[in-house]
Amino acid sequence: MPGFKDQACIVGIGETAYSRNSGKTELGLMLEASLNAIADAGLKPHDIDGVIPPRLYATAEHFAANLGIEDLRYAVTVCMGGASPVAALQSAALAVSSGVADYVLMAVGFNQASSKVIRRGVDPIDTAGAIPLAPALTTLAEYYVPFGSSTPVQWYSWIATRYKHLYNVPDEAAGAVSVACRRHAQHNEKAYMRGRPITMENYLDSRMINYPFRLLDCCLETDGGTAVVVTTPERARDLKHRPVYIMGACEGHPYPADDIPSRPDLFKIGLSYAAPRAFRMAEVGPADMDFIEVYDCFTYIVLLQLEALGLCQRGEAKDFVPGGRIELGGEMPLNTHGGLLSEAHTSGMNHIAEAVRQLRGEAGERQVRNAELGLVTGWGDFGDGALAILRR
Amino acid sequence: MPGFKDQACIVGIGETAYSRNSGKTELGLMLEASLNAIADAGLKPHDIDGVIPPRLYATAEHFAANLGIEDLRYAVTVCMGGASPVAALQSAALAVSSGVADYVLMAVGFNQASSKVIRRGVDPIDTAGAIPLAPALTTLAEYYVPFGSSTPVQWYSWIATRYKHLYNVPDEAAGAVSVACRRHAQHNEKAYMRGRPITMENYLDSRMINYPFRLLDCCLETDGGTAVVVTTPERARDLKHRPVYIMGACEGHPYPADDIPSRPDLFKIGLSYAAPRAFRMAEVGPADMDFIEVYDCFTYIVLLQLEALGLCQRGEAKDFVPGGRIELGGEMPLNTHGGLLSEAHTSGMNHIAEAVRQLRGEAGERQVRNAELGLVTGWGDFGDGALAILRR
Numbered sequence: 001m002p003g004f005k006d007q008a009c010i011v012g013i014g015e016t017a018y019s020r021n022s023g024k025t026e027l028g029l030m031l032e033a034s035l036n037a038i039a040d041a042g043l044k045p046h047d048i049d050g051v052i053p054p055r056l057y058a059t060a061e062h063f064a065a066n067l068g069i070e071d072l073r074y075a076v077t078v079c080m081g082g083a084s085p086v087a088a089l090q091s092a093a094l095a096v097s098s099g100v101a102d103y104v105l106m107a108v109g110f111n112q113a114s115s116k117v118i119r120r121g122v123d124p125i126d127t128a129g130a131i132p133l134a135p136a137l138t139t140l141a142e143y144y145v146p147f148g149s150s151t152p153v154q155w156y157s158w159i160a161t162r163y164k165h166l167y168n169v170p171d172e173a174a175g176a177v178s179v180a181c182r183r184h185a186q187h188n189e190k191a192y193m194r195g196r197p198i199t200m201e202n203y204l205d206s207r208m209i210n211y212p213f214r215l216l217d218c219c220l221e222t223d224g225g226t227a228v229v230v231t232t233p234e235r236a237r238d239l240k241h242r243p244v245y246i247m248g249a250c251e252g253h254p255y256p257a258d259d260i261p262s263r264p265d266l267f268k269i270g271l272s273y274a275a276p277r278a279f280r281m282a283e284v285g286p287a288d289m290d291f292i293e294v295y296d297c298f299t300y301i302v303l304l305q306l307e308a309l310g311l312c313q314r315g316e317a318k319d320f321v322p323g324g325r326i327e328l329g330g331e332m333p334l335n336t337h338g339g340l341l342s343e344a345h346t347s348g349m350n351h352i353a354e355a356v357r358q359l360r361g362e363a364g365e366r367q368v369r370n371a372e373l374g375l376v377t378g379w380g381d382f383g384d385g386a387l388a389i390l391r392r
Numbered sequence: 393m394p395g396f397k398d399q400a401c402i403v404g405i406g407e408t409a410y411s412r413n414s415g416k417t418e419l420g421l422m423l424e425a426s427l428n429a430i431a432d433a434g435l436k437p438h439d440i441d442g443v444i445p446p447r448l449y450a451t452a453e454h455f456a457a458n459l460g461i462e463d464l465r466y467a468v469t470v471c472m473g474g475a476s477p478v479a480a481l482q483s484a485a486l487a488v489s490s491g492v493a494d495y496v497l498m499a500v501g502f503n504q505a506s507s508k509v510i511r512r513g514v515d516p517i518d519t520a521g522a523i524p525l526a527p528a529l530t531t532l533a534e535y536y537v538p539f540g541s542s543t544p545v546q547w548y549s550w551i552a553t554r555y556k557h558l559y560n561v562p563d564e565a566a567g568a569v570s571v572a573c574r575r576h577a578q579h580n581e582k583a584y585m586r587g588r589p590i591t592m593e594n595y596l597d598s599r600m601i602n603y604p605f606r607l608l609d610c611c612l613e614t615d616g617g618t619a620v621v622v623t624t625p626e627r628a629r630d631l632k633h634r635p636v637y638i639m640g641a642c643e644g645h646p647y648p649a650d651d652i653p654s655r656p657d658l659f660k661i662g663l664s665y666a667a668p669r670a671f672r673m674a675e676v677g678p679a680d681m682d683f684i685e686v687y688d689c690f691t692y693i694v695l696l697q698l699e700a701l702g703l704c705q706r707g708e709a710k711d712f713v714p715g716g717r718i719e720l721g722g723e724m725p726l727n728t729h730g731g732l733l734s735e736a737h738t739s740g741m742n743h744i745a746e747a748v749r750q751l752r753g754e755a756g757e758r759q760v761r762n763a764e765l766g767l768v769t770g771w772g773d774f775g776d777g778a779l780a781i782l783r784r
Contacts, residue, residue, distance in 0.1 A: 002491020059471055061649035061773070062530075071665055072645040076468040076483055079451055091468055094486040099394020100642075138454075250492075253464040257453035273463050381453070 003281035008093035009243035010390070011236050012041025012229030013353040018192050018344030020113035022223035026057035029225030030109030031066050033346075037227035038067075042240030043103060048229070050074035050101030052088040054108045054347065055081075063105065074101040080251065081380025082295055083270060084108075085228075085349040087251040089388045092230035102231060108349040109225035139259050139382070152297060153210045153218060155382065159266045160212050160300035167315035171212070174299035175203040176321040177334070178216045178341060181296060183327055185338030187366035192222055193342035217299040219340035226349035228356070242392065244359045247373075248282030249388040250274040260382050270385025271308040271377055279310070282389040286310045289389075290371040291358055292332060293351035295379040296339040305377055308385070328366055336366050351376045352388070359392040395673035400485035401635035402782070403628050404433025404621030405745040410584050410736030412505040414615035418449035421617030422501030423458050425738075429619035430459075434632030435495060440621070442466035442493030444480040446500045446739065447473075455497065466493035472643065473772025474687055475662060476500075477620075477741040479643040481780045484622040494623060500741040501617035531651050531774070544689060545602045545610060547774065551658045552692035556604050559707035563604070566691035567595040568713040569726070570608045570733060573688060575719060577730030579758035584614055585734035609691040611732035618741035620748070634784065636751045639765075640674030641780040642666040652774050662777025663700040663769055671702070674781040678702045681781075682763040683750055684724060685743035687771040688731040697769050700777070720758055728758050743768045744780070751784040 014036025016022070016029050024032070030053075038045055045067040051060040052075070060075030074095045078084040085108060092104040140150065149155060163169060182198045185191035198216060206216040236243035252273030256262060279285055286309045294309075296302045303317035311332065312320040320326075326334035337343045337354035344350055357363045358371045368374075371392070378386040406428025408414070408421050416424070422445075430437055437459040443452040444467070452467030466487045470476040477500060484496040532542065541547060555561060574590045577583035590608065598607040628635035644665030648654060671677055678701045686701075688694045695709035703724065704712040712718075718726035729735045729746035736742055749755045750763045760766075763784070770778040 004490055059650075061645060061776070064645055065648035065650045070647045072649070073643065073665075073669070074482075075470075075472070075643065075645070077471050078467075079469050080467070090466075090492065091483070091486075094483075094490055094492065098396055098486055098490070100482065100486065251465065251467065253453060253456055253467070255462045256457035257464070258451075258457045273465075277465070384453070 003248065004093045004097045005247050005281055005283070006245045007097035007232065008230055009233055009236050009245045010228055010356050011231050011239045011241060011243050012037040012043065013356045014038070014040055014227045015190065015350065015353060016225040018190055018222050018224040020222055022111060022114060026109040026111050027062060029111070029223065030058055030107040030227065033109065033225035033227040034063065034067065034105055034107045037105065037229050040240065041229045043229065046070065048103050048105045050092070050095050050104035052076060052078060052091060052104060052106045054084060055079045057109060063107070074104065080378070080384040080386065082297060082348050083251065083378035083380035083384040083386040085347055085352055086249065086376055086378035086386035086388050089230065089246055089352070090249040090251060093246050093249055096230055096232050102235060104230045105227060106230070106349070107225065107227035108347045110346055111223045112221035112345055113223050143259065153213050155260055156298055156301060157210050157213055158260055159304070160298065162266050163300060163304065164212050167318065169303065169318045171204060172200060173303060173318035173321055174217055175200050176326065177296065177299040177302045178203050180327045181335045181339040181341040184336050184366060185342035187328070188337050188343060191338040191343040192220055193338060212300065213298055219297045220342070220345050222344040224344045224346050226346040226353050228349065228352050241360055244356045245391050247284065247389045247391050248278040250278040250281065251386045254383040257382060257384060267304055267314065269304060269308055269383040271305050271379070271387060274385050274387045275309050278387040278389055284373060284389060289332065289373050289375050291336055291368045291374045292334050293336070293355050293374065293376045294334055295348045295351065295377050296335055296341050297379060301379055305379065309377070328368070333368055336363065336368060348378045355390050359390055395640065396485045396489045397639050397673055397675070398637045399489035399624065400622055401625055401628050401637045402620055402748050403623050403631045403633060403635050404429040404435065405748045406430070406432055406619045407582065407742065407745060408617045410582055410614050410616040412614055414503060414506060418501040418503050419454060421503070421615065422450055422499040422619065425501065425617035425619035426455065426459065426497055426499045429497065429621050432632065433621045435621065438462065440495050440497045442484070442487050442496035444468060444470060444483055444496060444498045446476060447471050449501060455499070466496065472770070472776040472778065474689060474739050475643065475770030475772035475776040475778040477739055477744055478641065478768050478770035478778035478780050481622065481638055481744070482641040482643060485638050485641055488622055488624050494627060496622045497619060498622070498741070499617065499619035500739045502738055503615045504613035504737055505615050535651065545605050547652055548690055548693060549602050549605055550652055551696070552604050552690065554658050555692060555696065559710065561695065561710045563596060564592060565695060565710035565713055566609055567592050568718065569688065569691040569694045570595050572719045573727045573731040573733040576728050576758060577734035579720070580729050580735060583730040583735040584612055585730060604692065605690055611689045612734070612737050614736040616736045616738050618738040618745050620741065620744050633752055636748045637783050639676065639781045639783050640670040642670040642673065643778045646775040649774060649776060659696055659706065661696060661700055661775040663697050663771070663779060666777050666779045667701050670779040670781055676765060676781060681724065681765050681767050683728055683760045683766045684726050685728070685747050685766065685768045686726055687740045687743065687769050688727055688733050689771060693771055697771065701769070720760070725760055728755065728760060740770050747782050751782055
């Protein structure tokens with residue numbers, strides 16, 4: 001059996017406050033979250049010998065210099081946008097299970113709310129001769145922007161509109177995702193949207209941003225950082241918390257990944273490739289999960305992923321999400337922390353942290369009872385995807 | 393024993409012509425080299441399911457779209473400047489030995505000679521709020537450029553000047569590296585400097601660029617692309633060439649990696665950390681090598697690496713290089729293709745291609761007789777390093 005089932009585990013998670021005006025740099029947020037994750041694991045910063053920095057704002061060397069890592073043995077970057085944190089679990093697992101590194105740190109820091117830097121990064125004016133950090137940048141500059149499409153809410157609307165039309169997806173199906181995430185955020189003291197509950201009526205009344213996406217279909221833009229530490233089960237024995245095992249972790253890329261409209265099948269997303277492989281590695285199925293943390297940049301993107309995961313057939317997510325099934329207390333609680341829609345946006349690294357918290361039994365009033373198995377997905381750029389299956 | 397000794401091998405190498413005015417894009421050069429490497433392996437483009445693109449000019453998705461890779465399973469980027477290709481062998485070996493991917497493609501394409509884009513990438517004016525692709529960029533903008541130091545020939549001169557002073561390194565020691573590489577290029581039809589041999593007198597007469605670096609201490613800036621394909625020994629059996637096994641591959645980072653002058657020991661470079669680990673994994677020593685392909689952005693950087701490899705003691709490279717020892721026919725032939733100094737600059741990916749050619753016994757008039765073991769080093773940014781030990 002190829003892969004690294006149960007040969008690596010998550011032993012530390014760390015977060016900053018999630019806000020809309022941190023007053024801190026992105027690197028500062030990453031380091032703050034990293035120190036929290038390292039302390040959570042019961043390690044010292046210099047114990048870290050592998051780093052997977054995000055694509056933006058910092059390199060492995062910045063982490064090493066700031067954390068005092070004298071002998072850095074492993075450093076790669078995963079360039080899959082919002083799918084990067086989950087895909088990075090694959091690389092972290094490879095590094096520790098092979099002995100190339102002992103403790104791998106993954107961190108994300110964003111000032112999406114208070115900074116303009118992230119926007120400059122996708123400014124088509126800057127991209128003409130620029131470094132193509134993402135396939136988005138060149139395709140954007142050359143094909144999308146000239147026709148007026150320059151942001152995710154526009155690109156993904158092509159997919160969502162087609163999906164809605166083809167399968168008669170009612171607004172309320174997307175609304176069920178939005179409402180569930182917001183409800184869960186009320187039980188999470190870190191959630192930016194705590195204290196601001198919504199109803200389905202609020203969802204349906206929210207203003208249209210770009211059809212079919214209403215305001216309440218769209219994730220937050222926040223400031224914040226999240227970090228995770230990965231090691232081997234043997235090393236985990238001496239650490240502070242019960243480890244959370246990585247049963248499977250895979251990435252997938254739609255074809256072609258660098259352009260949306262030229263795909264013969266708009267709903268064959270990165271996760272459609274990653275999910276069967278990850279479940280095979282983990283030797284479990286989607287229905288075995290006690291909860292699911294699904295990348296929720298937009299509600300309709302969650303619906304697509306439920307189908308790609310195999311939780312329901314294509315076009316049937318609309319029948320899966322109503323009736324409280326995806327809410328706490330339901331059969332398959334989704335985004336128990338509130339997700340990108342209602343907790344914060346740290347590129348989905350916060351989804352991994354929440355899954356670990358649930359599997360440790362430390363999720364407080366939002367704890368899924370007897371949670372033993374959970375999954376985390378990532379979605380990035382033009383539909384890159386990743387899936388990690390975790391167990392306590 | 394941690395690691396992946398002999399669990400992965402190089403089965404394909406591909407190059408473009410090396411020139412100073414390709415008239416092609418960087419992506420085009422990478423793809424041309426990639427197609428050559430894939431054909432050299434006896435594979436089809438769509439067989440590739442893992443890609444390690446360079447930090448610049450292209451993402452994995454660009455490769456996937458252009459090569460027709462429908463199910464891309466593995467994509468990471470190694471951000472270590474010129475150490476990236478050799479460090480990427482570590483990631484490629486992890487990916488194939490674990491079964492995460494079957495065939496991993498690594499490629500580099502550069503238009504250093506004909507394009508200004510690479511220079512724009514390190515333009516301090518662009519870096520103020522820019523994405524720190526390399527630790528160099530932020531340190532450069534904030535600490536070096538204000539004092540007049542903005543290019544590698546300046547930063548590395550700090551190290552080389554101290555080294556030269558402390559160990560009384562004569563000009564002729566650096567010259568021996570320059571002359572050896574140029575001599576070897578005369579036996580390589582792809583080498584940009586073929587037909588332009590030099591003597592030690594030519595070296596000593598060449599104009600000073602930035603002390604202690606003369607013109608003939610500095611590598612070429614060329615246009616070109618080089619690519620490599622990695623798979624498992626099992627899969628290699630069905631392919632076209634005898635595989636070249638990766639016995640060990642490790643990366644190392646000096647401390648702190650993001651700034652040169654603040655290091656307590658300027659000569660403790662990335663390779664100083666990587667080399668002992670790589671030799672341990674490979675279970676061989678430096679003296680066992682039949683040839684060495686050493687990253688040669690500047691001659692003095694080669695001398696430092698000979699010491700970090702353990703081929704000689706610190707300060708003694710000056711006594712190691714004279715008398716033809718590092719030339720073809722000598723005890724330890726260095727950069728048998730001509731290196732960055734005299735073949736071309738594809739970020740050291742061409743060093744890997746040459747090592748494979750030597751170990752296949754396909755190096756023609758520059759073949760090292762009975763070459764069974766060889767090593768390749770990488771050097772990048774402010775002294776990041778990597779080492780791969782290969783066998784036939």
